[in-house]
Every structure is written in structure tokens, then in C-alpha cells.
Amino acid sequence: MSFPPDYVLDLVKEISEILIQRNETLSISEAACGGLLSAYLVSIPGASKFFQGGTLVYSLKSRLKLSGWDNKDISNYTGPSEQVVLRLARNLRIELGSTYVLSETGFAGPSITIFDKDQEPSCNDESGEEIKDEQSPGKVGTVYLGISGPRGEVSCIRHTNNDNRAENMQLFAQAGLRFLLDHMKQNQEEEEEEETKKEESNGNGIKKQKI
Template identity: 35%
Template sequence: MDELEALAAEIGEKLKARGEKVAINESSSGGLVSAALLSVPGASAYFLGGAVVYTPKARVLLTDIPREALEGIRSSSEPYALLLARNACERYGATWGISETGAAGPTGNGYGDAPGHTCVAVSGPVEAVLTVETGSEDRSANMRAFAAACLRLFDKALG
């Protein structure tokens, strides 16, 4: 968690200095992105909230994304990650929305993705999306790698 907290501290300082806010929808990282951002003293100045959107039912209950918006989009894909990031930004009234969606392992998901596959996205003044393939079946290591990838992409978008 040390790497995640270090990344989050840098991000937190940038957000506080700019007066910007962030919200998150994450999945297979299991809340690690939120935990890292919240580990920074003063996080309430920039962290508005988030959700672990781990199942289709959770997506319905926590994001209220209309079924029509999902047509032609599958979970664990770049378009889905961007949809989740945009949703977090809009629902919370945040400057930035970030997201993660993937397959932590030890097996893949129902969409044909191997363990260690995730997509992360940022939505706000700029948008970015990235697919990560760790090549590992280690669930815990993948969860940390996914959270780190999400935070690194967000830090890059912040400039």
C-alpha cells in the first residue's frame, strides 16, 4: 500500500492546490484506489466519494447508469471504464471522475479477459483511458497493480 499512498499523496496535493474534487467507480481493485486517496490527511478537501461497482446489480444500485447507455459496451473494456469515470464525475459533481474495471484473478472473467486484465479511465478537464495486462494470476498483486495504474493515469491527467 506504500506505493499507492505515495501516489495518492502527490495527487491529493495537486487537487488541494487547485481546489478540485474527485469521485471514483472502481471494481476489481476492491476499493484500494479510494483507500489510497483517503489515506492522505485532509482528503475531505478533494475526495467526494466512490463506489465498488463489482457486479451488474451493484452497477444498477450505485451508478444508476441507464441500460441504454450500456448497449454495445461490455464490462472490463475501455468504453465501459470511460463510462464509469464519466458517471462518477457527473453523479458527484466532481471535477474529475476516475474508474477501474477488470479481472483480478486467479481466473479471467466471463468476457474472455485473462486474469490481470483491467481498464482504467479518467474523465474531467481531460479524458484518458488505458488497458493494463499484468500477465499474473495473483489476485492481491493484480488488485494493487490495478489501483496503481488508475492513480498513475490520474496523476498524468492532472499534469
């Protein structure tokens, strides 16, 4: 079996090409994927040109030490959420100065736990071949994805509708890479549109001056 799988390799190659072409960088904050996202990214030659590194914050203690959390954050923590995943992305981007940070946290399965301040987060769930975009948080197969980048922050929830832990880890990572790639492409399109409008505006201004 090849690593990463071909469908993941295609995503990684496209992400790397965009980042290298634009001289941009990427970091990763992982939890439920267990380091799989980072492993996928560094599996291709030349990864050091765009990948700055990341964190694997699987316990509350690691978040306290590595992600800029304080005791109040730990006390208020009740489990994975979009707010949590954006906080992880934001803090890591501040620490490493990357152009983009992709973060994830979720329930890989086969069971989930509701946390209080004395409990540590557990990520659990499995997946099928198709990842669905739904809005029912807090169940096995749910992953929260966040991106902090030059044009702001975005997040989403994805569900695999499965309860196999290993498969969910792979599907979560795949969903994260797809989410990142789509976001980067959208940024590019918006920048190109803004540049076109700027050029058109400057051109109109020049014409008026000549008249």
C-alpha cells in the same frame, strides 16, 4: 507493514497536493480493486479537502442501481472494456460533480469469465513488480482505466502479466493512481502553455496599439 506502501503513498501525496492547490476534487469508481483506490486516497490527513467519495460497482445489479445503467446496458454487457470504464467515470462525474473521476474495471484473477446478460462481472488477476502497457484485452491481469475530467475523457489498458488476485488488486490501484497523476500533470502543462500563449498574444496586441 505500512499502509499504504511507500510507493503508493508518494503517488497519493502528489495527487492530493495538486488537487488541494488548485481547489479541485476527485471521485473514484471501482470494481476489480475492491475499494483499495479509495482506501489509499483517504489514508492521508486532509483527504476530505479533495476526495468526494465513490462507488464500488462489483456486480451488474450495483451498476444498475448506482452507475446510471439501464436494462439495455446490462443486456449488452460482455465484460470489462474501455467503453465500460469511461461510462462509469462519466456517470459518476455527473452525479457528484467532481473535477476528476478515476474509474477502473478488469480481471484480477485467478480466472476470467465471459459474461452474457444473465451473468455478473467477475474481476480477476495477479501481478508482478512491473506493470506493462499492452493491447491484448480479456485476460487475467488486465485492467481498464478511465478518467473523466475538465478537459475531456481518456482511457488506457494495463496488463500485469500475473494471476495472483490480491497482488493484481494492488497493482491495478497503483496503475490507476499513476495514470491519474500523469493526466493531471499533462492538463497543467497544457493550461500553462495556453495561458502563456494568451499573455503573449495580449502583449503583442498592446504593443500594436501603442504604435
